[in-house]
Each structure stands twice: as structure tokens, then as C-alpha cells.
Amino acid sequence: MILKTKSLQSSKTPQSIAGQKQEQSVAFFLRRAFKTHKQVLVINDFKFTFNDETAQIDHLIIYPYGFVLIESKSIKGHVKVNKQEEWTRSHNNKWQGMASPIKQVELQQALLRELLKEHKSEMLGKLLGVKQQGFNMRCWDHLCAISSDAVIDRKTIPAAISDKLVKSEFLVDKLNKVMNIKNRFMRVVNFSDTRPFFSEEELDSIGSFLLKQNIESQQIEPTAANSTTYTTTPAPSDPQQIQVPTAVYQTEAKKTSTTQSYLCCKHCGESTNYAPMYGKFGYYIKCNQCTKNTPMKQACPQCQSKNTKVQKRKETYTLNCQDCSSGTLLI
Template sequence: MILKTKTPQNAQSAQAIAGQQQEQNVAFFLRRAYKDHPQVLVINDFKFRFNDEVAQIDHLIVYSYGFVLIESKSIRGHVKVNQQGEWTRSLSTYQGKTDKWQGMASPIKQVELQQALLHQLLKHNSGEILEKMFGLNQGFGGRCWHHLCAVSSDAIIDRKSMPKAVSDKLIKSEFLVEKLNKVMNLKGKYLRLAYLADTRPFFNQEELESIGSFLIKQHIAPKTAATETSKVATSETTVPLATTPLTSTPIVMASVAITEPAQQEEADKSQIIQIVLRCKHCGESTNYTPMYGKFGYYIHCKQCTKNTPMKQACPQCSSKNTRVQKQQEIYTLNCQECGCGQRVV
């Protein structure tokens, strides 16, 4: 599933434009491969802050066994890495021979720093993200962590003198999905039956949803020109529209009302659309139990004993491209088109 697409940027320089194109190419391959995969969550262009440090991950994959971070690099010439892990790239070629080279920062070291900060963020918030097991808080220990560097498909990679550890992580864009499938080693659609022989600890579907919801809320959205203009033109402090979905609880409803949240912890958390839940069979709106099954989240009515799916069209824009997410005991219907979040009460 694609939780976040590539954020458009106003690139000016040729290098920035090439870099943005490379990220879009990688995002395209990831979308084609995993947009309908329930066990793979993709977050493109993810920027977050933790412990006074900021990191930006080009592509983050959360899957049943762990995490994969992908750094995109636009390298159209030759690229070499020596035994000390130092990178060089070609600048020009004359009559088939490369005559100018330039050192460059190691994208592998860069993504390793991003991975370390992400691990700290998740570990610090594990009690909020993961459900308890046998009364104890779970952590992220034992989960699989991988990182890769995806370079332009027309790059020329000199693998003869390159350390194997680096070569294994350096992938051309068109081979990225093949490499990811080997790294993730997913067994099938149904976890319990397929993973009996696998000793790796895995996240169940609810935990995956919770992790994805938590990370999306951590994303630092870029400031746009329209936002800056609005701040200058307004003399009083205004509350902008929320840039990320806000968690709550969704389902089939009878009436819709706009309400203010009980407490606004931050100025950028605006109004939440709250939907009154009702059983579609008998109309009961209070005596039900939220549950999860083969086809997703639903409510089980205790009055008529029938089920009602949580997934529905967005009451804001009527789009059917919606997803239900759960964080602890809170459910949210998130629209992939208009970006709003609906709390069901």
C-alpha cells in the first residue's frame, strides 16, 4: 500500500531536477509492485524529527518483518567505490574514456544515519505503536532492518573493485523490486499459515496499520508559498488545514457533524470530521464492537449480531479511495484523495 506519494518540489538546478526525477522513478517502481500489497507499506519522501535531529528518507518500506530504507541517487556516469568505502563519480567522458572524476558522499553512510534515527524514534514510542503481548510492551528488537541505494538505470557501476557489502546494497532502479522481494522474503498473503517455519518475529496487520499511522503523523510537511502568504496576510493566528490524517474511529454512518477536538495540542491540528456510526442492518449506533477480519475492519452489532464494514466513501469529497487505520483503540477513515481523516463516534 502507498501511504505517501513523492512530495512535489520546485527544483531549479539541473542536479536537483535530476535527483527529483530519480526519486519519482523509484516511486513509480514501488507503486507498480506494492500499491495493492497489504503486507507492504510504502512512504515516499519521509521527513521526521527526533531528539532535536532531522532526517529525510527518500523511500521507506514497512513490511511484516521489518523495515527497508532506500536512498535514491541520480548517477548517470561511472561510479566507483574503493575498499575504504569512498565513492567517486565521473564528470565527463571524451572519446569513450572518462577523464574527470569527483569524490562524493557515500549514500550508504547517509541512509545508515537515517536508519539509526528512525530506530530510535520507533523504540521511544513502541508502547504507543505496538499492542501488548502477555501484558508486556513489545519493542522493535529482532525486527529486520535493511537499507539500499537505488541509482539511475543508465549509471555504469564498476563492481570489480567495489566491496561486496557495498555492491549488495547498490541497485539500479529497474532491478530494485526484484532485490526488495529477496530482502523481504514474504511468504504469502496469509501470515499465520505461511510463516510457521519462519523464525523472524513479524508484525500482524493491525500492528502494520499502527506503525504506518504513527509514521505518517511524524512527517514534517514542507512549507508552501501559499502557506507563507497566508501567514503574512493574516493579522491573527489561524489554524491551517491538517496536513496529515488524524486518528479516530470510522464506519457506516447516518449523520455527519463538524466538531472541534476536545484539546488542540498543536495549532496545525484543525477540525476533525466526526461520523456517527450505525449498523447498516438495524441502525444501532452504540451497542457494537469494532473488529478486524479477512476483509479489513468492521463493527459487529450486538443487537442484530450482523457485521458492517468500516471502509466507506469519504464524506468530504465522496471518493471511494479510502483506508481504515487503527492506533490503539482509535480508528480512522483516511481519504487518499483529499487527505482528510474521519473520526467515527
């Protein structure tokens, strides 16, 4: 599921234009692979601050077992990495050094872990109802996705670096191997897989928390003051058609209306005397009047679409429509 698309900026130099094109290309492959995947959450262009430090992550993957950070790099020509993990690349038939994108994403990962650790009680439940769970035992991986037309000298690159370096078109294949997501049945019967995993509710909470931490980059044309931006220019259907002009205008921002819900018991009509609950089939309310249950998931009150999802943030429940992008306060 794509929680946030790439935020396009004004680009004037050839380097910045190429960089945006590469990020859009990676975002395209992620969207194609995971836009309907409920266990994989994707946040593109995530910028946040913590402890007076700022980090910008090109692409962040959140899945049941942990996190994958992806650094996009537009590199044309040859790429080499020596035994000391120092990077060089050819440009106009000349070799020059470059900063290691692997080291860059490692710094971003460290700050993200600290941010999540500080707020773990807001997102994670307790183990056996006693000990607060954390993020340290989760899977933490990072990759560098480079341009498809780059030439990688795999023979001389250290194995640990080569394993994290992937071309854009092979990124999804690499992610599937890294995440190795199993269904509930396979998790039960596969005793060798001891990875702790997030529940569906915890995944939703982590995604919602991180979106609220995001710092929107400066846009060419600001949106209305009362709107919150989660999505921007739609990705093209083909990465070869991606073109980043020198001036890009932001599309309509995602609506975040909090219209009061008409949530009530479907059996007796009670609209106030009930308790929110979570079960096998998701969130629901248990009526204290007739003791029967009613699902919180319902048709969108704005467009009547049934493509909706309930998200919980502390004691607040919101119905989010995947079609019209409206949000409706349930409780």
C-alpha cells in the same frame, strides 16, 4: 500502498534538478509495484526529527517483517568504491570523491529505530498479552538506488556494498527478494521462517504514526492553512518522461475531514451502545443491544466509493477513502 508521494521543491542547479528526477524515477517504480499492495506501505520523502536530530529518508518501505530505507542518488558516469568503502565517481572525465550514500542511509535508519522504539507502545501490541513487543528483532535493510545510466565497477566494489547498490529499474526485483513476503498459509507451513511480523492493525498504526511525524518541506506555493499535505504532484506514467522544472507547484492537498460518521448497528439501528472489535475480516462493532456485529468498513460518505479502509489510532477509528482521499471519524 503509497502513503505519501514525493514532495517536489524549487530546483535551480543542475545537481538538484537531477536529484529530484532520480527520486521521481524511483517513486514511479515503487508506485507501479506497490500502489495496490496492502502489505507494503511506501512513504516517499519522509523527514522527521528526534532527540534534536533531523533525518530525511528518500523512500521508506514498511512491510509485515520490517523496514527498508532507500537512498536515491543521481550519478552519471562511472562509480567506484574501494576496500575502505570510500566512493568516487567520474564527472566531465575527472574523478572526484563523494560521500557514501550507504553511510548516510545507515545514520537515518539508526535515528528512525530510536524514534519507533520510543513510541512502540502506541503502535505494537503485547506478546501473549504480557510483554510489550518492540522493533529491534524486525528486519532492517537499506539500499541505494542510482541512475540507470551510471556505470558501476562491480569487480572492485566490496560485496557488502555491491549488494546494496541497485539501478532504479531493478529496484523492485531487489525489494521483493529482500522482503520475501509470504501469505498467511505459507507463514504457517514454513517453519524455517522465524521472522516476527506485524499484524495488519500494527502496520496501519505504524504508517499513521510516521505520517504524523513527517515534517513537510517548504513548498513553492503553500496550500490552505487548514489542510494537511500527504500527496503532491502525481508521478508520470513513464520514468523517461519525468521532467523537473525550476519551479514546481504543489497540487491540491489531501483532505482530512473528520465528519461525524453515521456508524450504527445494521441489524437494530443502535448508534451509541456498541463496542469496537477486531476480527478475521477486520474492524467491526458489536452491538450491546442485539449482540450482533456490523463491519466498520462502509461506503465513503463523501463520494460513495466502496474503496475505503479503516485505520485505528489509539482509541480512534477512521474511515479513509482511497478515491477521494477524505477521512471520516467513525469512533
